[in-house]
Amino acid sequence: xxxxxxxxxxxxxxxxRTTSGSFSWKGTFGRPEILSTTGRPFIRxxxxxxVWAMATESAGGPTHDGSPDRLTVSLTVARExxxxxxxxxxxxxxxxxLSGIIYYNSYGTRLAENYDGAVGGNGRFGxxxxxxxxxxxxxxxxxxxxxxxxxxxxxxxxxxxxxxLLVQNGLDSYGRSAAYDLTPAGATEHALSTAAPFAxxxxxxxxxxxxxxxxxxxxxxTRRPTSGLDEVAYELGTxxxxxxxxxxxxxxxSGPGADPRRKLFVMKFDATTGAFTDPEVIVDDTGEPAGxxxxxxxxxxxxxxxxxxxxxxxxxxxxxxxxxxxxxxxKAHLAWASIDGSGTAVPLDLLNxxxxxxxxxxxxxxxxxxxxCTADETPVGDIDSRHKDDINMNYEPTVNPVASGGYAWxxxxxxxLYGNAATIPPFCSDPRGVDLVENITTKxxxxxxxxxDATPGTDPSHPAF
Numbered sequence: 345x346x347x348x349x350x351x352x353x354x355x356x357x358x359x360x361r362t363t364s365g366s367f368s369w370k371g372t373f374g375r376p377e378i379l380s381t382t383g384r385p386f387i388r389x390x391x392x393x394x395v396w397a398m399a400t401e402s403a404g405g406p407t408h409d410g411s412p413d414r415l416t417v418s419l420t421v422a423r424e425x426x427x428x429x430x431x432x433x434x435x436x437x438x439x440x441x442l443s444g445i446i447y448y449n450s451y452g453t454r455l456a457e458n459y460d461g462a463v464g465g466n467g468r469f470g471x472x473x474x475x476x477x478x479x480x481x482x483x484x485x486x487x488x489x490x491x492x493x494x495x496x497x498x499x500x501x502x503x504x505x506x507x508x509l510l511v512q513n514g515l516d517s518y519g520r521s522a523a524y525d526l527t528p529a530g531a532t533e534h535a536l537s538t539a540a541p542f543a544x545x546x547x548x549x550x551x552x553x554x555x556x557x558x559x560x561x562x563x564x565x566t567r568r569p570t571s572g573l574d575e576v577a578y579e580l581g582t583x584x585x586x587x588x589x590x591x592x593x594x595x596x597x598s599g600p601g602a603d604p605r606r607k608l609f610v611m612k613f614d615a616t617t618g619a620f621t622d623p624e625v626i627v628d629d630t631g632e633p634a635g636x637x638x639x640x641x642x643x644x645x646x647x648x649x650x651x652x653x654x655x656x657x658x659x660x661x662x663x664x665x666x667x668x669x670x671x672x673x674x675k676a677h678l679a680w681a682s683i684d685g686s687g688t689a690v691p692l693d694l695l696n697x698x699x700x701x702x703x704x705x706x707x708x709x710x711x712x713x714x715x716x717c718t719a720d721e722t723p724v725g726d727i728d729s730r731h732k733d734d735i736n737m738n739y740e741p742t743v744n745p746v747a748s749g750g751y752a753w754x755x756x757x758x759x760x761l762y763g764n765a766a767t768i769p770p771f772c773s774d775p776r777g778v779d780l781v782e783n784i785t786t787k788x789x790x791x792x793x794x795x796x797d798a799t800p801g802t803d804p805s806h807p808a809f
Contacts, residue, residue, distance in 0.1 A: 345388040345763035347707065350423050352385040357420040359430065360391070360399045364413045367402035369395050387764050404439035404749070412436055436806070438749030438793060444506055446476045446755055447486060448789060449498035452775040456488040458495040458514070464781030471496035473511060486531050487511050487524055497522070501545045504587050504745040508549030508562060510540055523563045538565035544583040544592065547745070551615060553583050553592060559618050572620035575600070576609055582640050586647035587745040589615060591683065593641040593650050603630050608638040608652060610683045626650065626681045627689045638689075639668035642743040644752045644794065651741045651754055651794070654679045654691070670757060671771060675736040678756060682800040695792040695805035697735040697760065705807070706734045707761050715783075717772035734760035737770055751793035758790045758808070
């Protein structure tokens with residue numbers, strides 16, 4: 345995608361080359377005919393998939409002097425016989441593919457229709473858990489189905505080994521839970537006799553740690569003995585196990601001590617005895633401006649540090665829900681902290697959209713988008729309609745439990761602009777409030793690399809894609 349003053353183009357040239365010279369490619373493309381018939385500007389064009397695969401497979405390895413072989417992408421734009429450019433960017437390509445499957449919940453998918461009231465399409469939409477496996481070109485339905493709201497499946501967690509998914513049932517029975525056995529052949533649902541509300545799931549899928557601080561065996565939901573948790577928290581916000589299963593992290597929604605909701609705790613965990621010990625406060629927003637607090641923590645693969653959602657403004661949602669919202673004007677960025685409390689929590693600036701000089705490198709709009717969205721996600725003021733604060737539009741991180749290509753990988757939700765393809769106001773993502781068939785929502789999944797073995801107190805992140 346590109347943005348320039350004339351706003352249209354007659355032709356473009358794209359060039360790809362590695363720094364070592366092991367790969368180079370040049371392609372020229374005229375204005376697609378469909379743009380002429382629809383009267384729309386020529387402002388984006390795909391790189392052919394086979395070319396992209398060859399380019400990224402050629403980059404990533406070391407050059408003769410040991411430095412990484414990077415990939416440079418250049419664009420030249422032509423208008424009325426005059427060429428402009430090239431402009432170039434050089435990217436690091438990790439020498440590995442992401443492993444495993446990304447699971448995520450969608451509140452507006454067409455793969456499962458269990459609600460009425462969508463502005464676009466046939467008026468139906470659904471809440472469901474979807475998946476993306478490396479190499480997939482579209483999401484797949486995992487949990488949820490057609491029918492009424494009882495078929496909605498959204499809030500969930502997945503074991504690190506990928507064997508089991510735990511999910512809350514539809515809106516009319518949110519206190520009930522279901523477990524899914526995940527296999528290459530698909531997902532098999534098991535209704536649970538005991539609710540496991542908003543639970544963390546152990547790396548091997550055998551234990552659930554519920555919001556109420558209970559330990560349940562899965563899939564039987566037999567209660568297991570615990571000790572130590574009540575000394576720290578009575579109610580857990582978005583708990584998560586470490587990939588090695590020896591620790592848990594959570595936001596204390598209620599508990600002893602002053603203002604526990606504004607703290608992020610890590611505790612050691614013994615699966616044999618159910619003992620929680622050695623609490624460590626790794627983030628403490630006590631004394632910070634109102635509405636500032638941490639949540640949605642996720643361990644990095646080495647189980648030594650945590651990435652989390654750092655709320656800066658609860659927006660119109662209010663600051664009462666334990667897992668921190670992402671709608672109705674809520675603002676957040678992603679940060680990280682060491683589990684031993686060394687150093688302080690540090691924003692992941694490059695991931696969030698800041699460069700090393702603390703200024704944003706994200707695209708911007710020259711004028712507000714003239715659109716009103718209603719229903720569940722109401723925009724808050726002109727600043728939101730113009731994407732002026734996209735560095736604080738990053739939420740709900742999760743981390744691939746396996747490092748790939750020398751990096752940890754964070755997947756998160758963002759409402760930032762997606763180039764010039766998705767430019768509607770950031771909080772317009774409810775299909776009951778805006779036609780999402782005709783308009784592309786900016787609410788998307790993004791991925792960013794995190795350096796392994798980074799020094800606490802530094803920013804180990806890279807720009808997201």
